[in-house]
Amino acid sequence: MARTQGSHSDITGPRVREAALWLFARQGYAAVSMRQIAAEVGVQAGALYNYTPDKQTLLFDLMRAHLEDLLAAWDAAAPDASARDTLEAFTRFHIRFNTSRADAVFVSYMELRSLEPANFAVIEGLRRDYETRLETILRQGLAEGVFAVSEPRIAAMALIAMLTGVNTWFRAGGRLSLAQVEALYWDMVRKAVAV
Amino acid sequence: MARTQGSHSDITGPRVREAALWLFARQGYAAVSMRQIAAEVGVQAGALYNYTPDKQTLLFDLMRAHLEDLLAAWDAAAPDASARDTLEAFTRFHIRFNTSRADAVFVSYMELRSLEPANFAVIEGLRRDYETRLETILRQGLAEGVFAVSEPRIAAMALIAMLTGVNTWFRAGGRLSLAQVEALYWDMVRKAVAV
DNA sequence: GTCTATATTACGATAGAC
DNA sequence: GTCTATCGTAATATAGAC
Structure with a gap:
């Protein structure tokens, strides 16, 4: 038709x-x-x-869709494994997902201040949900006795900041492959939370 | 008069x-x-x-002044010490300096895209100078055999991203003092580059 | 050095024809 | 669903009086 x-x-x-x-x-x-x-x-x-309906809603919908995709993708990819293996999976997932959607990551972080209060609250909630996913992994590792971090929430935010920083310099086709970058960052993450 | x-x-x-x-x-x-x-x-x-002379120059002058202050403050504070002690000094300096000038840090990072090309080049050069300060410390530690990082430049960018992330959540007068925050992050930095 | 006034341009959003 | 045309508003920057 x-x-x-x-x-x-x-x-x-x-x-x-x-x-x-x-x-x-x-x-x-x-x-x-x-x-x-x-x-x-x-x-x-x-x-x-x-x-x-307007420019503000266009921005809000882009940011919400990105963060909902991020959460759904991790929930689908998260292994049922030890804290150590789950942390490695999270590290590699975060780098892969974020480098593959650089524009959405950038906008979702940089334009928080452009959101009206009600929209900001929604986006901020989704961001906290994602941080909590990592915090839970760290607490699991503490319980298993394989991690040593004194403030799991702050450690989670610190690690996410470090991992998201990949986007400021990584370019596909550059000197380092994505697999090499994942390995470099996993090495630092692994040691940073080690006993 | x-x-x-x-x-x-x-x-x-x-x-x-x-x-x-x-x-x-x-x-x-x-x-x-x-x-x-x-x-x-x-x-x-x-x-x-x-x-x-115009709005663009106002932004550029603010960003340049901030980054020149940052470099001058570190160069004045940097100890003549072992790589390990210098890295600890850098970690604590970065957190203290950046939390004390949150607006300037935020603007200097978020508004890079608002700069005209010639101004962008200047600011980007200053940012690279600062990254190189940390990279040099890491290379010194490699030479001393006390650090283990396979890509010092990338490790420097990763650590700076992690440390600057403090600004997204830290508020003076909150649950943790600045000294406690410095200690938390130094613990992670120290381990992340450890042999 | 600051003011009022304005030239010029652009903005978000809407109305109504097709 | 897209177009043309436009309303009402606000932007950067400048001119000239005081």
């Missing part, structure tokens, strides 16, 4: 979000205009309002 | 930079208007142009 002439909603919607994510990552939410997003997609500015 | 009536340049200049830093940290460079900065200082927008 041919669609109505001029109807592209099922393809234009994703392209709007894609263009917005790309532009927000490079220029920042406040510096990007709806006209720029529209130009990137190849429509006029007014047409964007068929896909989002 | 009384100054000319209405002349406050020696005090207004610093207040403009102070207000701009505060607003840029909270709302982002692109989201802050010159009118807002002027209102914060208590002057009209036009008066700001006695202190900066």
Whole structure:
């Protein structure tokens, strides 16, 4: 069945979000205009309002989708294993997932201050959920007696900050492969929490 | 000698930079208007142009001053000691300095993308200089045989990312004192690079 | 050095034709 | 669903009086 002439909603919607994510990552939410997003997609500015009620909701939806994807991907990948093996899996998962979605990671961290209070609370909650996943692994290792960290929550935030830092310098096709980067960081993580 | 009536340049200049830093940290460079900065200082927008040629230069000057301060402060504080002791000094210095200037740290990292190319190159050079300070300490420890890191440059970036992450959660007057936070992070840094 | 006033440009969002 | 046109607002930066 041919669609109505001029109807592209099922393809234009994703392209709007894609263009917005790309532009927000490079220029920042406040510096990007709806006209720029529209130009990137190849429509006029007014047409964007068929896909989002406003600019703020467009940002919020991008950030929420990213963090929900992150949590779902880890929950699907997390092994049922010892704390040591689970921490290695988390380390490698975090690096792989975040380097494969650099724009979404960047926007979800840098644009927290661009969110209205109600939206900020939702995003902040998802971020805390992810931190708690790692904190739980560290507490498991403490119980097993294989880790030594005096403040699991703070250690979790410190490790996540270190791992997310990969995105500031890693480029696919560079001197180091992703597997090598994972090994380098796992070595530091492993030792940092060691007894 | 009384100054000319209405002349406050020696005090207004610093207040403009102070207000701009505060607003840029909270709302982002692109989201802050010159009118807002002027209102914060208590002057009209036009008066700001006695202190900066334009908004971009105001941002650039703030970032450059912060990074030059950071480098000068470390160079003045760095001990002439073993790699292990110098790394501990660096860890504690970085946490103390960065938590005491949270707005400048935040702006200098988040607004890199708001800089024009020529300004970006200057700031990026200063940032690399700082990373090299830590990289040099790590190489010294490798030569002494007291550290084990296979990629000193990457380890330096990883450690700086971890340490700077303190700023995302630390608040003076909270449950942990700065000395306790320094000790927590030094424990992780020490182990992460250990043989 | 600061003010008022303004030139110029751009913004987010909406209305209504097709 | 997309377009053209536009409303109402706000931006950076400058000119000239005091």
